[in-house]
Amino acid sequence: xxxxxxxEDDHLVRNTVKITLQKAGYEVVPVDDSRxxxxxxxxxxxxxVVTDILMPEMDGLEVILRIRGEKQGIPIVAMSGGGRTRNMxxxxxxxxxxxxxxxxxxxxxxxxxxxxxxxLVGAAQ
Amino acid sequence: MSIGDxxxxxxxxxxxxxxxxxxxxxxxxxxxxxxxxxxxLNKMLWNRxxxxxxxxxxxxxxxxxxxxxxxxxxxAERAQxxxxxxxxxxxxxxxxxxxxxxxxxxxxFANLTKDQAQLRCVEIAEDIARRLLGDNFVDEAAEVxxxxxxxxxxxxxxxxxxxxxxxxxxxxLSSRASVQKGSGGSEEEETEPSFDQFQMxxxxxLASLRVLYQPMxxxxxxxxxxxxxVATATNVFGATIWDTAVRAEFAAVLSSTEFDxxxxxxxxxxxxxxxxxxxxxxxxxxxxxDTLATRANREAYFEVCREIPETIRQLLVLELxxxxxxxxxxxxxxxxxxxxxxxxTIIVRVPADFRRFEVFQGCNLGAVGFSLSGVSATDAQRISxxxxxxxxxxxxxxxxxxxxLSSRAQVLAAVTAGFEWIDGVAVEKPVQAPGQMHRFSxxxxxxxxxxxxx
Numbered sequence: 303x304x305x306x307x308x309x310e311d312d313h314l315v316r317n318t319v320k321i322t323l324q325k326a327g328y329e330v331v332p333v334d335d336s337r338x339x340x341x342x343x344x345x346x347x348x349x350x351v352v353t354d355i356l357m358p359e360m361d362g363l364e365v366i367l368r369i370r371g372e373k374q375g376i377p378i379v380a381m382s383g384g385g386r387t388r389n390m391x392x393x394x395x396x397x398x399x400x401x402x403x404x405x406x407x408x409x410x411x412x413x414x415x416x417x418x419x420x421x422l423v424g425a426a427q
Numbered sequence: 428m429s430i431g432d433x434x435x436x437x438x439x440x441x442x443x444x445x446x447x448x449x450x451x452x453x454x455x456x457x458x459x460x461x462x463x464x465x466x467x468l469n470k471m472l473w474n475r476x477x478x479x480x481x482x483x484x485x486x487x488x489x490x491x492x493x494x495x496x497x498x499x500x501x502x503a504e505r506a507q508x509x510x511x512x513x514x515x516x517x518x519x520x521x522x523x524x525x526x527x528x529x530x531x532x533x534x535x536f537a538n539l540t541k542d543q544a545q546l547r548c549v550e551i552a553e554d555i556a557r558r559l560l561g562d563n564f565v566d567e568a569a570e571v572x573x574x575x576x577x578x579x580x581x582x583x584x585x586x587x588x589x590x591x592x593x594x595x596x597x598x599x600l601s602s603r604a605s606v607q608k609g610s611g612g613s614e615e616e617e618t619e620p621s622f623d624q625f626q627m628x629x630x631x632x633l634a635s636l637r638v639l640y641q642p643m644x645x646x647x648x649x650x651x652x653x654x655x656x657v658a659t660a661t662n663v664f665g666a667t668i669w670d671t672a673v674r675a676e677f678a679a680v681l682s683s684t685e686f687d688x689x690x691x692x693x694x695x696x697x698x699x700x701x702x703x704x705x706x707x708x709x710x711x712x713x714x715x716x717d718t719l720a721t722r723a724n725r726e727a728y729f730e731v732c733r734e735i736p737e738t739i740r741q742l743l744v745l746e747l748x749x750x751x752x753x754x755x756x757x758x759x760x761x762x763x764x765x766x767x768x769x770x771x772t773i774i775v776r777v778p779a780d781f782r783r784f785e786v787f788q789g790c791n792l793g794a795v796g797f798s799l800s801g802v803s804a805t806d807a808q809r810i811s812x813x814x815x816x817x818x819x820x821x822x823x824x825x826x827x828x829x830x831x832l833s834s835r836a837q838v839l840a841a842v843t844a845g846f847e848w849i850d851g852v853a854v855e856k857p858v859q860a861p862g863q864m865h866r867f868s869x870x871x872x873x874x875x876x877x878x879x880x881x
Contacts, residue, residue, distance in 0.1 A: 337879070340879065358807040358809075359806050359834065359836055360836055361840075363869075364836075368876065368879070382843075395870070
């Protein structure tokens with residue numbers, strides 16, 4: 303069973319993503335804070351990271367860069383609303399920084415599951 | 428173990444805090460407050476600022492409450508509001524404060540010694556008392572405790588009195604005077620040191636004032652093409668203060684007009700020098716509403732503005748700050764019309780929770796904005812504030828800017844919220860002299876990530 307580290311500061315989104323992934327058979331470790339997430343990742347094995355981008359204190363772009371500095375191969379799904387902006391393509395940056403798959407919020411459960419399996423398949427190849 | 432480690436341990440999940448507050452009333456449910464404080468302390472530690480034992484102070488209102496008696500419930504909310512603002516007014520962006528319970532606040536001054544910080548707390552307590560009760564109760568109002576760590580890592584608050592503090596500080600000054608005398612000091616140096624030696628006068632204030640330039644990023648064009656003048660100074664306690672904190676600090680000795688004229692003259696000189704070298708950049712500077720409020724002040728200020736050559740006016744952005752609540756549209760129109768003749772565009776700085784943007788209708792403003800450094804909130808709350816601010820400004824067809832971004836996460840949140848202009852140490856640090864226009868990219872923010880601490 304794939305073990306997923308979920309980093310999302312929004313309680314509602316975190317729970318929704320967690321339940322969706324658990325129902326699909328994934329083991330999910332939810333974390334609401336990027337620093338805690340990086341500490342967790344350094345001490346345990348995960349098959350995949352699913353991270354939000356806009357988070358307080360340490361944003362998801364920094365999380366991706368730090369993970370890529372330490373754990374080169376682990377697949378990362380980056381998700382973001384980041385909708386109001388006309389100045390920046392947040393998910394484009396996430397991809398450039400090393401996200402395996404990106405996911406625009408809001409998304410349907412099937413889109414999440416598809417992004418997760420796409421990232422896992424990509425990593426396995 | 429370092430004090431930083433102790434603090435981290437003190438506020439970590441496995442080692443719950445055990446503060447013993449000065450007042451019994453402080454023994455309520457403090458968990459949310461401590462969580463908030465933990466978050467901000469972590470940030471302080473993250474930024475590698477030292478937290479020293481004796482730097483944590485508890486500022487109480489219970490003596491004021493006792494004095495007010497049965498009227499307290501009626502004025503409690505106002506008292507807390509006044510206390511919050513009084514603390515906020517003297518805190519620099521490096522300091523941390525938070526409400527501890529109904530009757531007390533925790534304050535940590537990042538750059539003051541223990542004695543300086545205690546004195547500052549006494550001043551705040553007196554300010555609160557004066558605003559609430561007038562001058563009669565001021566001497567009895569101070570209720571300050573200082574936290575010190577015990578060997579087991581717990582935090583104990585020891586109450587101090589103003590009298591003891593003055594005695595201690597004047598004792599220190601006496602010792603210094605004796606040392607000076609011993610090393611050939613003159614008769615004048617032997618004069619009795621007093622509490623007044625900690626007061627600022629106009630000469631000291633002006634001598635301490637400097638103007639730095641905060642690079643401001645235009646997000647639409649991803650370029651730093653604008654430098655914003657920021658006043659900085661050293662206060663009587665030797666701490667560096669910035670921006671509106673400088674104005675507040677020197678308010679007793681420097682009028683708003685004097686302050687604004689000082690900044691304006693500095694900017695004109697520096698921008699003139701740049702023009703002479705063929706460098707063309709936009710330059711912003713603040714002007715306070717008080718400076719423009721009365722005819723006499725306004726004229727003194729505009730007299731300086733009239734000296735600005737036309738070529739420089741085309742590069743100036745004037746930021747109107749300190750708008751009083753409820754200022755009518757007609758008044759704003761009148762002011763902005765006159766201001767407009769001296770600059771390229773006018774922007775207005777308002778409080779972060781300001782929403783009456785319709786008052787700016789017809790004022791032909793370049794943008795509205797606020798400073799995040801003056802906002803006492805968690806990072807998550809700051810991000811939420813930024814989103815709400817841009818939404819509200821957009822509804823009024825106004826562009827928005829934000830000063831004082833201090834972390835990458837805040838920058839990213841500001842970019843995605845839709846601000847047109849952003850600045851702060853997380854974007855670029857203030858500089859002594861404005862530089863050339865240059866590109867800004869989000870990638871630059873993430874270059875050279877420092878190692879994680881803690």
